[in-house]
Amino acid sequence: MHAINILSGVSMLGAFIGSAALVIILSVFNGFEKVILNLYSNFTPEIKIEPKQGKTFNPNTAYFNALHKDAKLFSYTEVLEEKALIRYGTTGQFIGTVMGVSDEFLNNKQLDSTVEKGSFTLKDNGHNYAVIGATVQGKLSVNIHDQLSPLQIYSPRRNASSGADPLSAFEVRYIYPSGIFNIQQDFNGLIITPIDFMRDLLNEPTNVSHIDLNYKNGTDLQSVQSEIKDKIGEKFTVRNRYEQNADLYKTLNYERWFIFMILVFVLIIAIFNIIGSLTMLVIDKQKDIAILTSLGADKKLIQGIFFFEGMMISVIGCVAGMAVGLIFCILQEQFGFIKFGDNLTAIDAYPVAMKFTDFILVFLTVAAIGAIASGISARLSVKRLAEIKEEL
DSSP, X not given: OHHHHHHHHHHHHHHHHHHHHHHHHHHHHHHXXXXXXXXXXXXXXXXXXXXXXXXXXXXXXXXXXXHHTOTTEEEEEEEEEEEEEEEETTSXXXXXXXXXXXXXXXXXXXXXXXXXXXXXXXXXXXXXXXXXXXXXXXXXXXXXXXXXXXXXXEEEOTTOOOXXXXXXXXXEEEEEEEEEEOOOTTTTTEEXXXXXXXXXXXXXXXXXXXXXXXXXXXXXXXXXXXXXXXHHOTTEEEEEHHHHTHHHHHHHHHHHHHHHHHHHHHHHHHHTHHHHHHHHHHHHTHHHHHHHHHTTXXXXXXXXXXXXXXXXXXXXXXXXXXHHHHHHHHHHHHHOOSBOOTTOOSOSBOOOOOOHHHHHHHHHHHHHHHHHHHHHHHHHTTTTHHHHHHHO
């Protein structure tokens, strides 16, 4: 009996630890996903409109003007971007993307959270400034406090003729950096400037590369996207944030399910100790089972007793584990007592984002595994019932 109690306790402990681990790890993963997507959203609009053919298009049409006046819009950003050669002092050169943005781009107040040095300033006292990615800064060793060394941005001239001097085939403009941002490798090679600077560099007074739309909270983005697609025609593509970063979302989703499946396998091993403890209990209670059947208990009742005990072990361990996981996540969310190293600046502690659906998923998973283990054990309780009754 003492061994049976120990095995039952181990089974309950396995369900407890497995459930708590699932809740905590899924919540932490949700936190990482939220942080990553928030960082991406600084440069990935909720809806992006770009031409199907060619690099640029004219935004000065009746439809785009009407779209700009939509009351649901939070920001309407015209973007003109192009690959360019960037030089800084004598330290080398770098080929990156220069992105000129209209003023509403700065409506996003979260941009400052991406800045490692300086500020996210594009215009000040009538002067244009650039905010550069960490990759650009690392390649060129840019010092944003050096007011004597501007960035030199070269773009090919459209009607350039071959000559002795290769640089004569390029337009060159100078701009001082005001800040350095650090998000992710996909964005850290960008240089953000005012759109007026890019229009002057590319000699493009009207056209834009794409229009970025962000809407106020509560807007039904799916219906907005469908409405824009219906009205804008077939010359443009209209993509939401998921479609712009499809690979990222798929990767995050795959990683989430891989982590979940690994933990479920560990949980299966832990909970299947129930079979061992209930099997020993069945062996110990064989005479009692035979007496119950003699008093009128049928096989279904006998199986139900052992099935209920197995489910009780699983459910109690699961609920207790989820409660501890919830408390841990709340404390981590409020106080951030488990921190990263000092070198990270975007976040200093492990992020946590709890979802009600995760708790439901964990409970159903543990209950299903517990039901299978309990069902196997319950069937053993009546397997030799006739032989035991004859022995008695």
